[in-house]
Amino acid sequence: MKNNATGLLDALAEVEKRQEASTNLAREMGGDAFFIFLKDEETGSYAPAQGFLQSLPGGSSWRAFLKQASECNVFSGEVAFPDSKTLVSAVARSFAEAILVLVGRDLSPRWDDIAPGLPLLIRLLKTEARVHDALGRERSASEAVTHATHLAKALDRARRDVSATSLRLQQLNATLEQRVAEEIARRNEAEAALRQAQKLEAIGQLTGGVAHDFNNLLTVIMGGLETIGRQLASTSELPQLARLMRAQSMAHHAAQRAATLTARLLAFSRRQPLNPNSIDLDRLLREMQELLTSTLGEQIRLEIVGNAGLWSVFADASELEHAILNLAVNARDAMPNGGRLTIETGNTWLDDDYVASLPEPVPPGQYVLVAISDTGIGMDKVTLDRVFEPFFTTKETGKGTGLGLSQVYGFVRQSNGHVKIYSEPAHGTTVKIYLPRSQAEPDRQEQRNTPSATMLKGSEAILVVEDHDDLRAYSCGVLRDLGYQVFDAADAASAIRFLESSNGIDLLFTDVVLPDGLNGRNIADHARRLHPAIKVLFTTGYTRNAIVHNGRLDSGVNLLSKPFTFRGLAEKVRKVLDE
Known part of the structure; x- marks a missing residue:
């Protein structure tokens, strides 16, 4: 059964074949009907995925089925419906984002036969649902524009026909047109922000999966190169030893760069495991000052403006250092003829009105702000709209990976924070990072001695x-x-x-x-x-x-x-x- 069930599961990827494929899969698994119910991210309710049947065999309501199954705290066994004489038997399997239901009698489905393909299928169905919702919103905006156009034409006809009230109608028309234009502009802006957020989320899911496979391969590659290096270092009899050592070092350096790129992909996709603690941000910046100064070079003047009453921030100290360093490197590249980089900290509050205007969910409340400002060449609006996308860069080929700002974005969002960029051509750039306030005292990092090779051995x-x-x-x-x-x-x-x-x-x-x-x-x-x-x-x-x-x-x-x-x-x- 396994190969046939897997093939039928693959057929569910096509919407137009989904109803027939689900029926065939149900028969293959010994049932009458097969459903996938997706969880709505906003309401938490479930509904059949696109292309599946909208009612159970015998005309029973799937809403009533889910309600009764939930009340019984089970998703298997027989469930009777008050609006149907049919006794429906169903077996279900739950996932974080979906519920799979097989309807029939005397069921004992072999879920393991289709289990390997289910996570990818559910992810595809969730993506379809998001696209469907986005298209619905786009249609609503288009209908609003059409309605506004018809309304404006009607007002023009009324203005021509009723001369006695022409002045008043002109005033009303102007006011209404302005309100309609403002509403359309607001909706278009919200739609654009929503589409951008959905695009970043979809890219993040893809890059996270790729990074997982790469990390396995990179561990083997780097481990093999380290072993070769240790063997070469222990001998002096090989001809061309120096050349082999140099080749090994170059390959190991390239593997480390690949590992860094993979880590940045994971940071963007918010799959990097964070270990947040309470941090004194001003103290962290003071400890980074020497590193930042050497990174910026002599042509750029660094200025750090602290805050005497700065709150503690709750974040992963290592990832926060990486984010600040990435922004400093970007600022340096934007000031080829020198300039000034200012890093400023402060306490702030994000109120309900501000967070309501953001496309991504950010809770209102107290935040610690770190603002990094440069006097560089700045960015236009087209660049700003894409600045957080991975692999997007305005630098020349070979001079940038396009992952610096995407790593910053992923780290800040995974830390339940918010990041905002302000920039204009020839007027520099300011990046503002808002991280949640910590109520605890800052952790003190103790100096750790590096153990010797002998201390690392054991017999356990x-x-x-x-x-x-x-x-x-x-x-x-x-x-x-x-x-x-x-x-x-x-x-x-x-x-x-x-x-x-x-x-x-x-x-x-x-x-x-x-x-x-x-x-x-x-x-x-x-x-x-x-x-x-x-x-x-x-x-x-x-x-x-x-x-x-x-x-x-x-x-x-x-x-x-x-x-x-x-x-x-x-x-x-x-x-x-x-x-």
Whole structure:
């Protein structure tokens, strides 16, 4: 059944074939009808996705079905309807954004046969729904323009026909036309902002998925290059050793640049796991001053204007430093003949009227502002409209990736903040970042000593769970080189079986995203039930809700982000084991 069901699931991607394909899929799974109900992001209610049947077999209402199923707190079994003599039997499966329902009698569907394709299908249906909503709003705006045009023509005819009240009608006409023009302009502006926000969201989903695969590959590439470098450094007998070392160094440098680009993609798509704390922003800027000065060069004068009563800000300090540095680099490139860069901080309040005018959701309240202003060449409106798009750049080929501002945008939005850019040609640019105020005292960062290679070794037993074969082999190799007892598993089921038969595992090192419906968090929970003292270290190249919620790493979770290096893995494993 699996191949046939997968083919029928693929057919659901086409709207015009969706009704027939859903009927065929239902029969394949032993039922009469198959539905996908999508969750409305604004109301939280569910409705059939576009192209699916709008009623259950026998004429029963799907609204009544969902209501009764919700009241019973189940989505399976038999549900009777007061408006129908038909007894409907249904089995459902819930996702975060959708509910799948199979209707029929004596159902025992094999969901696993279609499970691999469901996340992508649901994402496609959600995108269709957003596009459908956007087109509906666009049609409403067009109808408003048509209505306003007809109204203006009617007023013109009335003005010509009624000479006794012509002056009054002219006054009314002028007033009404102005109001209509203002309303049309307001709607057009809101529609444009909405379309831009939806476009950025769609691009973010795509780039996040690409970054996940790249991070797995980059970990293997960087690990292999590090191994080659260590081997070359330990010998002096090879001919052309210097040339090989130089080639290895160049390749490793390129891989690190690729890892940086991938991190920026994750930041834009808001899939970077953040670890926010309470930060003294003025203190952070003072610590960055030397770095910023060297980055800007001698031609640009840096001025930092602090605030004596500045509130603490709640954000990830490392990502905030990256955002400020990215903006400083952009400002430097916009001032080729020199100029002044001013960084100013302050306390502010975003009121209800202001946040209501924004296309993205931003809660009103207290925020800490950091404004970065330059005296550079500035930007026109066309450039400003695209400035946060990834890979969009006005720089020459080879001089910019187009990911700096998109990284800033993703970090600020994931931090529940707001970013605004003001710019005019020849009048410079100001970027204002608003981050939520923290009520806690700022954290004090302690100096951390770098451990020696000997201190990173160990003899504990470690279970490595990773579905990517080359990455699993690399991770196990690193840990064995450090002296650990290493066991490995390619999936969650194998890892759980091993944990149930073993009593001597000190650390579980597991990928978060795994096949077959289970993830690293499921393995960790099972491991702690079996071995309460076991330590857990997660790794991932793309955050999911298993260990990250609302963009923030769950409390008490240890995470090593991909791509990681030999030293990074060694230090993190030793740190977790020693806690």
